[in-house]
Amino acid sequence: MRLVLLGAPGAGKGTQCKSIVDRYNLLHLSSGDILRRERAAGTELGKKAQQYMDSGGLVPDEIIIEMMAEAIKKAPRAGFILDGFPRTVNQAAALDNALEADGREIDAVLNLQIDDQVVAGRMTGRRSCPTCGAVYHIENLKPKRAGLCDHDGTELVQRPDDSPEVVANRLETYHQQTEPLVDYYKNNGTVYDFDADRDPEDVRASIFEKLDALVRA
Numbered sequence: 001m002r003l004v005l006l007g008a009p010g011a012g013k014g015t016q017c018k019s020i021v022d023r024y025n026l027l028h029l030s031s032g033d034i035l036r037r038e039r040a041a042g043t044e045l046g047k048k049a050q051q052y053m054d055s056g057g058l059v060p061d062e063i064i065i066e067m068m069a070e071a072i073k074k075a076p077r078a079g080f081i082l083d084g085f086p087r088t089v090n091q092a093a094a095l096d097n098a099l100e101a102d103g104r105e106i107d108a109v110l111n112l113q114i115d116d117q118v119v120a121g122r123m124t125g126r127r128s129c130p131t132c133g134a135v136y137h138i139e140n141l142k143p144k145r146a147g148l149c150d151h152d153g154t155e156l157v158q159r160p161d162d163s164p165e166v167v168a169n170r171l172e173t174y175h176q177q178t179e180p181l182v183d184y185y186k187n188n189g190t191v192y193d194f195d196a197d198r199d200p201e202d203v204r205a206s207i208f209e210k211l212d213a214l215v216r217a
């Protein structure tokens, strides 16, 4: 099963992806995670991406398309879920071409729907541990000791792209460049919409229901 997960930043794509990959044994391909790893490793690609990521804009298509084409080429034929890619119609067309050349295609697109105000609250309250990567929230998922990681006691930090100005910019970028993809995919294949302003367990149950049916079909 080859899936694309769409949704505004902060809609819960990462959380849902974890459950989906476990249940259906898929490879999780997150463009944001790959970029963050490249940055942490100090590669040329990471350096190029840095300024775009920190401002809330998109890394140019040609960089991302090449990076993700590599990752997809290495993915097992049977299954993966793309998270954070594609993010522009141009990227989606490049993805379709790359898969088609290889006799593959996207089976379904999962679209997490949520209001801007809700995601802005989720993202600006997010804190993470620079040591182990654990993620917390100042209201919804507090660490046991304020500001410190439960696992290793490291001081928690806010990702630069979770600051209020950058979040506003990321949401605008999403509406302008990524939201048109929902129509692109509705014209080209199967899109399942999910209300993401619910308990993550409920969102997960709705997703599993659709995907179980797809697997059985």
Ligand code: AMP
Binding pocket: 009, 031, 032, 033, 035, 052, 053, 054, 056, 057, 058, 059, 060, 064, 083, 084, 085, 086, 087, 088, 091, 161, 170
């Ligand atoms: P994410 O963790 O998916 O929200 O990605 C973090 C940042 O990485 C984004 O705000 C973009 O700057 C960049 N990024 C991730 N995926 C893409 C993509 N498909 N196209 C362009 N930029 C991307």
